[in-house]
Amino acid sequence: MQLLGLDSLAVVLFVLAAAVAQDASASGTCMGDCDLHPSLLERVRKDVAWLDEAGGITDAMIRNISLVCDAKIKHQCNVKAVRMMIKDGEIYLNSLHPDWRLGPPELLGFLLELYETSKMYRLPDLEFAYNGDDDASSPIFDWIDRSSLRVTFHGGPFPLLAWSKSNKSMVQLVPYSGAFRCTDDSFDNLLARLDEIRRVAWPEKRTVAFGRWNEFCAQYMYEMPTLPSGESFICPRQWLPTLSEQHHEVMDVGAMGGTLRGQRVSAVPLMHQNAYKYLVSTDGWAISSKFDKYLLLGSTIIKAQSSRYGFYYDALRQDEHYVAAMNTSRDDILGVIEWLKSHDVEAERMAVATQQFAVRHLHRNARLCYYRTLMTELGKRMRFTPDCSQRKLCLPLGRFLDYLTTKRETAHACRYQEVLVRYGTGRGTPAYDSFSDEAIKELLADPKYWPRDTDIPPLPNEPYFPGAPRRLRRR
Template identity: 45%
Template sequence: MLPGFLLELYETSQVYKLPDVEFSYWQDDNAPAETVKKADGTWTWPFPPHGLPPIMAWAKNKMHGALLVPYSSAFRCPRDSFDAIVSEVHKMSEMPWEQRSSMAFGRWNIFCAWYYRGHLKLEDGTPAPCPRNYYNDLYYNHTDKLLTVALNRNLTNGTTATSVSLHEQHKFKYLVSTDGWAVSSKFDKYMLLGSLLLKAEGLTYAFYYPAIQPFEHYVPIMKKHKDDLLDMLEWAKSHDAEAQRIAQNAQAFAMRHLNRQARLCYMFHLITQLSKHMRYQVDCSRRPACIPLVEEIKFLSKYVHTANKCRYQETLMQYGHDDPDGLPGYSGYEELLKKHEAQPQYILFGGH
């Protein structure tokens, strides 16, 4: 998660002139849950070290105080990243809406966030079950409508459910999106596919969620009652033109507002606004380690445990070769390796 964020931050710094700021970045799922809102409306970090700079994270609950940034690793690093799928949207558009399968498709690992342990209530007053587990079981009673089977679970034809590439899921007219430990890292990619998104409600959200609306960009499920997926699926089938319009809205939103240029613009404005709240001069004298970002990215691109985590070279080749903050080639690698090895592993990359 960290490599993608640092790459996006570095590219932002090359496209825009960024002010000097300090912040912490939480690369796990639910760090904002560790912040505490005080009676006066301010936020505090309850554990040592105290006095941390503002915390940036890629998902949070609305009651928590982190600043939301894109989940950059999912947007730009894997083969099925958002940026990779953008380049295939034209090809995917060759699959007409009418020819897509009318099965509601979902594929995931079975694990769920803390708020599915009774915290999230449905409109009928009952606690929401874990959607990934519940929809898997619901499939066995509705095999004519659903293909919502978790990875490595049994299909009714005797085979085992395996991974289906995001590059192939546009063949389904309806896609079921569920959260894991935090927001689904696939939801924004699903928006590109031109399918109707049936999105299970949750209590955490990503940086762009306030800009999307139910029945405008997606259809909410696990909202009225635990089986409302079936109701919404029937609604979509009986309102086919409206379902297609919602799917097109989602695709247009993603293409316009979640592309890389838009994400860099978002990062620029977030950091610019953050700079207006800094109450001290930001400089390296305050920190035991102060590493130029270009050197850190070069290090990540060579370090054995992170070298295959993201597409470093497409950014380094564009900006890194003549960055005045960088050293020639990889001449700073060994010294930087020693600095990293002197730090606890949880500060490095969350362990190996």
């Protein structure tokens, strides 16, 4: 990591202090407090409950993660399960994302947020994996038939963290931290501009349902059940722009790069979307990262039906924090918009309640509190003592984050210094010094690098990723 000049360091410290103060004022709590929304606490408990049935987290269970990429690394399997360990309060990577996938914020934001959590709270000794794919809703780790699953997993699945899931998935939900803190239009940046967002008063907003997105649809969209109207479900990102073309007086919804009323559809900054009373949210490759941000914009959210959800969705109430669409018929959004227009007071009340929820329960300290709670619950279910001597790779996360600040593709992918200036990276410790930049670079250069530390014989195929279809994209 390059040393910061005094001027740069002052700027970093100022930004950090401002962020800390903003978080505290938004939540009404101080740094170190951990007051989780009851529904989020219940979500954590639901997500870890299957581990009690499985007898807790065992060393054999963790070694099973090696089997994910046992035969040949294909279908990006080393992206879908990044192995991690917490030992004596420090976090280690037991596998690495391939170099060509570093850059997007999904994994980087998670690593930084988890690292910050480990510095604010004492986390228990633990081993787990994280789904580092951009499609965290992948059905690969869904499970229905427990008996067949035990055979496939040689005794049971392993704890896996992801930012999107369905009701039949065994993963543990975490925030989509990259979208919350890494991007220019991140949740944290929008929260810092809340006063500016609130300057657009409700009567000044356009009475139109607005939406912009890339036109791609997750595979699960094509597996949704038939609607009560008898119509087959169709991907909202494909269908709603068509409906908007027919009802432009109440809808301005389009896929970027496409056309809408003869005009090419282009992106609209989130800070400008609060000019509309109604914002339409749809899933993309998985749950929408923009949905979290829509909560802050002071508009009523119209959410298209989905079988996937994020870590805080249980705390949201339909008709209190959002209104649903495409859950009775393909075009029921038209009736939803008409109802909102004729119930303007209720619509505004809903927009205010949604914004208040986001400010109170989704700020950075609240997310770190969620991470701490999840790690604590997982730690209670550990049935062995993890140790780096039992793993072929044990790269300190602080060391890896330090490396990321020097790598061209990742140096500006997230605001690392908000955390690293305050807490350091472990520089000077034996574990840190055992990995040079060149050594890390060499590990990342192998796109099929996958440490194997299990005594289970290699598998003849990949039971976890049997040629799963890639996401569909249509123009």
